[in-house]
Each structure stands twice: as C-alpha cells, then as structure tokens.
Amino acid sequence: MAGNSFGQLFRITTFGESHGEAIGVIIDGCPAQLEVDLDFIQSELDKRKPGQSKITTQRKESDTVKILSGVFEGKTTGTPIAMLIPNEDQRSKDYSHNTDVFRPSHADYTYHSKYGIRDHRGGGRSSARETAARVAAGALAKLLLKTQGIEIVAHVSAVGKIKAPNVFIENAQEFIDTREQNIVRCADPATAEEMIEYIDSVRKAGDTVGGVVSCYVKNCPVGLGEPVFDKLHADLGKAMLSINAVHGFEFGSGFEGSTMLGSEHNDIFIAAQGDESVKTLTNFSGGIQGGISNGMPIEFRVAFKPVATIMHNQQTINAAGEAAEISGKGRHDPCVVPRAVPIVESMAALVLADHWLRNRNAKLA
Template sequence: EEFIQSELDKRKPGQSKITTQRKESDTAQILSGVFEGKSTGTPIAIVIPNEDQRSKDYTHIKDIFRPSHADFTYQMKYGIRDYRGGGRSSARETAARVAAGAVAKSFLTQFGIEIFAHVSGVGTIEAPNVDTKDLKALLELREANIARCADPATANEMVEFIDSVRKAGDTVGGRISAVIRHVPVGLGEPVFDKLHADLAKAMMSINAVHGFEYGSGFAGSELRGSEHNDIFVADDHDLNRVHTHTNFSGGIQGGISNGMDITFKVAFKPVATIMRDQETVDIHGNPAIASGKGRHDPCVVSRAVIIVEAMAALVIADHLLKNQSYKHAAR
C-alpha cells in the first residue's frame, strides 16, 4: 500500500508553481486483493476519491466546443458529453494508471527489471543525455527538482520557462525520455503484438501525448545501415552473455527484446486550456468565444513522468507473464 501511495504522490496535482493548483490528496483506498502488504491473488480494487472538484468552473463551456479538446468529438460520437471537467478525457483518469502501474512495478522488481523516466525537454529547451548506469542516482537527481529533470542545470531553466509561460496565461509542451533495464531476451511477439508497438500504444493512450519514438527514433532515418547496425558481441564466447556495441535498436529487434536497455521518448502537446479568449463555435454551429478559466497545468510533463513509467511497467509485466506461459506450455 505504501508503494502505491508513494507513486500516486508523484502524480497528484498541486505539487508546485508549475502544476495545476487543484489540491487532491489522491489517497488510495484498497478495497480488495491486498492483505498485510501482499497481494492475495484476487483482483486488486482501488478507489481514489476526488476531493477538490469544482464543477462550477466549467458551466461557461457547457454549450461551446473548446479548441483542441475532446468536446466536439465526444458530442458528435455519443450525442452527449459531461462538460464538468472533460469526462473520460480528463487527466484525473491517469491516477488509476499510476496505481495499477505501481502493482506492476512491484511485480517486475522480482525479476530485477527497473524503469526510469525523466523530463528531457520543455518547449525548445533540451536536456543533455544522462548516463543511465546508476538509476538510483538519477532518481535522486530527478526528485530533487520540481521539473523532474535529471539534469539540475536544465531543470532550473525549465522551471523558470514554464513559470513565465504560466504567468502569460499560456501553456507549453515537453518530452519525457525513459529507459527499461534488465529486460530478458524474448519479450514481445513477431507480428501484431510487437513489444515496441505495445509500448507505443500504451504511451499514445495517455492524455496529451502526440508522439512516440524508441531507440534511434526519427534521427535514425538520417543514418546509413553501416552506421545504424548494432554489432553483436559475445563475452567469453557465451551465447547467454551477448550484447551489442551500440543500441540504436532501443533494446528491441523484430518486435522482441534483445536484452539491451529499452529506450524510448514520449512527446506531450501543450495543454489545450489556456487563460486567453479563443474563437470557436457553439453546439448550434454559431460563432462563440471560449474563455480560459479553472485550474490547469501550464505544462504536464513533470507530473506525467510517473504515468509514463506506470504504462511501461504494465506493458512489460503483460509480456513477461505471456512469455512465462509459453515456457510452462512447452514443458
């Protein structure tokens, strides 16, 4: 229970001047599946109450479609929408992902698998690549600043920039880089359930995510094969100790993990709610003005770091269990 709560505390709103000022304790109430700190094998049910919701903050948008929100698409698809905070498109939904991801992380620790993510970019600010050999040290660096960037100098720059954007009534996007270490060889499927495809789907399902790349990503398209190929090496001629000199593949080849670090990056768009008037249309198709009100993040990435880790943990846990079932079936 303590670990689930510690993970939720990293996502909850109201943490700093660069996040929404909504105050939620995000206290996890475990209803079933856990006894004396251990899972029992029954479904784990968790409730996270909303304590600081303000439905009145949204009455002014009940009859209009906010630019770049899900208002229009929900209305056209379902013929009805709950305007009080975004409904299913609200980022409050991600609290459940973090709680479930905490359970998956606990499972993965039994196999020595580690997951680390941090804010590597905000707007045009980009942090230098960090050495991922010591994830514990990186975690301490990340949690030492409100930007959740593992490079202290860049973190300070990010905080100042996000705060200036907030004061201007605007928002900004950002990027999160992640690494998954000690993943065994063989996770993933060769065609439709490729490991990187499932990671991509998991990340793209997070609110505000607009991009995903793994390994060399888009930059790899600029290289030649002679530059991009990861050369295999077997220590002491042992097939169980094979690794590659480089890791442009991002730890995945043919949709299957190769034992190297799995690396990927996730891009988040700017939050759509800005504290400025914007032109739009109402539910009758007439011109209207959308006014920015309420409590919203000027940049989501500092709180989204733990969501990215949670979704990665769920994907790896799924594939690990699937891989184990193959081994049992083959006996």
C-alpha cells in the same frame, strides 16, 4: 463505453471522471503472493498528483489510494484487485462557461459528436485525472517487475525547445533521486533550472508549452514481446499514445534513424565479458529487435503537446454550430510533463508486466 481496459494477462480497467465521486482501477491477472507495498504505491501517486508546485495545476488532491479487494495480509491473492481514489477538490463551477461551447483542441466536440452527451466538468472521462488510476495499477506492476530485477526510470528531457543532454546514470535509484531534486523532474540539474524558469514565464503569460519524457527500462530480459501484431514496441507505443496530450512516440534511434545508413545503424553483437549474455556495441534498436526485447536497455521518448486550456480568448463554436468565444478558466497545468513522468513509467510497467507473464508460456522449460 469501450476502450477502458488495457492488457491481456495483466489486465486493468479504469473507471471514474474528473469531477465524479472517485476514480479507480480493477487489476486482473496479477499473480498471487506478491508483497504489496502500499507506501510505494502512494509515493508513485504523489509524484502525479496536482498542486505540487508553482508549475503545476493548483487543484488540491491527496490522491489517497484505498485497496478494496485482492490483497490479504499484505499479499495479492490472485483475485481481482480494486483500488479507489476519491476526488476531493472538484470545482465544477469552473466549467459552467463551456456547458454548450467546445474548447479548442479538447475532446469536447468529438465526445459530443460520438455519444450525443458529454460531461463538461473538466472533460469527464477524457480528463487526465483518469491517469491517477493507471499510476496506481502501474505501481503494482512495478512491484511485480521488481521481483525479476526489472527497473523503469523516466525524466523530462525537453520542455519546448529546451533540451537536456543525454543523461547516463547507471543506478536507477540514483537517477530517481537526482530527478526528484527539482520540480520539473529533469535528471540534469542545470537544464532543470532553465526549464522551470521558462514554464513559469509561460504560465504568467496565460499560455502553455509541451515537452518530452524519456524513459529507460533496465535489466529487461530477452524475449518479451510477440513477433507480429503484439510487438513490444508496438504495445509500448499504444500505451504511451493512450496518455492524454501525447502526440508522438519513438524508440531507439527513432525518426533520426531514418537519416542514417544501415552500416551506421546496425547494432553489432558482442559477447559480454563475465557472463553468457549477448550485448550490442550500440543501441539504436532501443533494446527491441523484431518486436522482442534483446536484453539491452529499452529506450523510448514520448512527446506531449501543449495543454489545450489557455487563459486567452479563443474563437470556437457551440453545440448548435454557431460561432462563439471562450476563455480558459479553472486550474490547469502550464506544462504537463513534470506530472507525466510517473504516468509514462506506469504505462511502461503495465506493458512489461503483461508481456512478462505472456512470455512464461513461450516455450517448454
């Protein structure tokens, strides 16, 4: 099946299914001599793993990652890096009721129509379980970007109609520390409590709700991104829209920018005091102009739909095209965004690592 690889120079290929033996990723193109902090990689996976709290799926997976190749004496060797994450808590029987029935708004029907076969156990390859492999690879990309001072932070900025105010925390670690103090991963504590209460009420009602993750890239240098088809925001958009349940992506002023006048929207250039860099008074461009990073913080938002599995009876059809009824069973997130934060950060890191490597050949020194 095509479409399992991402990136050009920093390239990943993920493998595995929700209820198979394991999931994993092969990373090719990571420069040699990068110090690999396995504890950091595991901590990133811990933020995504299931069973974290009352507002996430109760599937229990340790998501313990094992590096099989490409690392020697704690450093990358420049050869392909293979990471494996065993599946430990499969309950395939939870999906016996939908062997031949298509769940509404899932990938069941489209996979069956395209391939003539599908793994009905949790959706197989279409399951969000696959994103653990991306987080493992993204953590390595973060370590590479950190050598250049580039930092990526995200948080849950909306759940349903509950929206957090704009949060400005200059220090990336302080931002993360604040976010991690609550189970919904919102950097505004007051809004977080409201979000948690709402998600829990939705869960008790057997329903689900969507939300938004806002992401910020700090200290990104000028010049990342290509001028035509591989614009930085285009690749970020593709990366985010490849995440399960994502239905929208916007950067900078986003859709709101379409309501503004050019005289309001233009980011005026100014010479920054104390260094030779160029800044802008505003950042409606979201740190990207002409598809290339301009040195300002990169800002974008990712919209997630409600999880498709709900604990209500729903009308559907079976593989024979006959009318059928289905009710959600098993362990599912009432709202995906708390666990999506590290996934968004990881996909951003993969894009930026790839473009940073590509940019090194942009001009003669």
